[in-house]
Amino acid sequence: MDCQAFWLTIRLSALVAAILLVVGLPVACWITYSNWRWKFLAEAVFALPIVLPPTVLGFYVLVALGPHSPLGRGWEALTGHTLAFTFEGLVVGSILYSFPFAVQPFAASFATVDPRLVAASHTLGASRLRTFFRVTLPLSVSGVVTGVALSFAHTMGEFGVVLMVGGNIPGVTRTVSIDIYDKVQAVNYSGANATAVVLLAISFATLSVVYGLNRRVWVWK
Amino acid sequence: MNDNSISTAITLPGAAAAENGGVSVQVRRHLGKSFELDVEATLPAGITILFGPSGAGKTTLLDCMAGLVRPDAGRIATQEKILFDSALGINLSPQLRRVGYVFQDLALFPHLTVKANVEYGLSRVGSEQRKQRSTAILESFRIAHLCSRRPGMISGGERQRVALARALVIDPAILLLDEPLAALDAVSKSKIVDDLRAWNQEHRVPIVYVTHSREEVFALGERVMVLENGRRVAQGTPHQVMSAPRMETVAQLAGFENIFDARVTAVHEERGTMVCQLSTSQVEMETPLVRAEVGSALRIGIRAGDILLASLPPAGLSARNVIPGRVVSLAQRDVIVVAKVNCGVEMEVHLTLAARDALHLQPGREVWLVVKTHSCHLMGIS
Numbered sequence: 001m002d003c004q005a006f007w008l009t010i011r012l013s014a015l016v017a018a019i020l021l022v023v024g025l026p027v028a029c030w031i032t033y034s035n036w037r038w039k040f041l042a043e044a045v046f047a048l049p050i051v052l053p054p055t056v057l058g059f060y061v062l063v064a065l066g067p068h069s070p071l072g073r074g075w076e077a078l079t080g081h082t083l084a085f086t087f088e089g090l091v092v093g094s095i096l097y098s099f100p101f102a103v104q105p106f107a108a109s110f111a112t113v114d115p116r117l118v119a120a121s122h123t124l125g126a127s128r129l130r131t132f133f134r135v136t137l138p139l140s141v142s143g144v145v146t147g148v149a150l151s152f153a154h155t156m157g158e159f160g161v162v163l164m165v166g167g168n169i170p171g172v173t174r175t176v177s178i179d180i181y182d183k184v185q186a187v188n189y190s191g192a193n194a195t196a197v198v199l200l201a202i203s204f205a206t207l208s209v210v211y212g213l214n215r216r217v218w219v220w221k
Numbered sequence: 222m223n224d225n226s227i228s229t230a231i232t233l234p235g236a237a238a239a240e241n242g243g244v245s246v247q248v249r250r251h252l253g254k255s256f257e258l259d260v261e262a263t264l265p266a267g268i269t270i271l272f273g274p275s276g277a278g279k280t281t282l283l284d285c286m287a288g289l290v291r292p293d294a295g296r297i298a299t300q301e302k303i304l305f306d307s308a309l310g311i312n313l314s315p316q317l318r319r320v321g322y323v324f325q326d327l328a329l330f331p332h333l334t335v336k337a338n339v340e341y342g343l344s345r346v347g348s349e350q351r352k353q354r355s356t357a358i359l360e361s362f363r364i365a366h367l368c369s370r371r372p373g374m375i376s377g378g379e380r381q382r383v384a385l386a387r388a389l390v391i392d393p394a395i396l397l398l399d400e401p402l403a404a405l406d407a408v409s410k411s412k413i414v415d416d417l418r419a420w421n422q423e424h425r426v427p428i429v430y431v432t433h434s435r436e437e438v439f440a441l442g443e444r445v446m447v448l449e450n451g452r453r454v455a456q457g458t459p460h461q462v463m464s465a466p467r468m469e470t471v472a473q474l475a476g477f478e479n480i481f482d483a484r485v486t487a488v489h490e491e492r493g494t495m496v497c498q499l500s501t502s503q504v505e506m507e508t509p510l511v512r513a514e515v516g517s518a519l520r521i522g523i524r525a526g527d528i529l530l531a532s533l534p535p536a537g538l539s540a541r542n543v544i545p546g547r548v549v550s551l552a553q554r555d556v557i558v559v560a561k562v563n564c565g566v567e568m569e570v571h572l573t574l575a576a577r578d579a580l581h582l583q584p585g586r587e588v589w590l591v592v593k594t595h596s597c598h599l600m601g602i603s
Contacts, residue, residue, distance in 0.1 A: 134341075
């Protein structure tokens, strides 16, 4: 089993989940409370990573990160190296890839918070921001935990985007799923199986913990 | 409003400005395609009951006052400040209105303790003062012992008091109560009503109290405003509005179990009475005189509790309406007996258990209904 690949995968997943928590909350808020008439288009765009083949997503991310795009050039000017085929590039790709898996549970749980509670908070003098942190967010814990866990688990298992954006550089972009693919290519089935089982176990454990918590801990009645 | 001036006289001079402070409300607001709220009213300090069938726009009116719903046009202002004015482009956010609002479903924060719920509106107050104010109100509402519990762990009456305390602790300039006691039993209800009256005596601010209950109207109300289809249809003291209703919805709310279409058959101006025939029957009744001509249609409302039942043909009565009929059914509701009597039309009559037994009433028995002229309340057909 390739410990380096595992460590890399877990680092990547944790970082992506953390970033999506910070970025996803305001986006989910906007989806829940905005009255913009074209909101549905934005929602469709946000959901695209669920249905697009990872290769398609990966391809566009690769182009967007490459030296011919403004983003790629900006990054290169800033850091001295390109985004593609680096860990940072992988993070960017994974954020896009796992975006709906964080934002949709967030938004769904915000939507279930009784609007009268928000109204009550406003009449009691609390600003929108304070209301969000004292009422909406605490009452959405289950959705937020689900979103973070799903984006973590989903990033752990990604393959296509990583391959397109990151390639297969040990210690930098070689994640567990790439490692498994390599082993199968090399007809090392027992090695592939050992790694796959661990990935399966981690994913299952993550999801069980989340669903278990949602059933018991966050219920206020 | 004698009690108003008394309480003015005994409060401290510093409070005088707020003392007379009412709120003037003039709002128009469309809801969907067919419904429009269009109300103009001045609500003085003290309790104003807002009464009306569901869908009349009561909650929408409260939401407009609290700043949760933006009216299409109009003006809402207290003596000190303008909360909303479409012409001036003013629309104060709910945070700045200092409106205490007890919601119909209370809207207590389920994840916060009773204490945290009550202190929620005091975040801008210094911690010393916050503690003092929340302790005072928790004690005066007898919920101090529930401090560390969450709303899901306390009884309905206790939740109601927490919601009231949470709205009152911010020292609101206007208090809005949306059926705050609807879900309570009579005992807890009367206790909270007492709390609210005491608070009202101390803080003279406009209080708008939405209710469906007649008892609450008479127990609390200095004034009643009746809303129907988004319009104000009646206003006055509880007695004025509820005892002589001109609108049928008010009549039903005011507790007329018997409402009949009728036609005027004779007018006796010199005696101040009329005779009306109930439609679809031969029954004629003497009623008070109103401005109506022979042949005109109107409605008669009679409370089930205002009708006497006799088991023999009564004689020597002052009451002018004695109508023979037969008992159709008897049903017991709490401590009263609800009798349906067919006398050409079906009338509901309320009597005590003892009266039922003394008269040996049972379905099929012949009886006489006795109704005083002035127990017949006349309404126009709208």
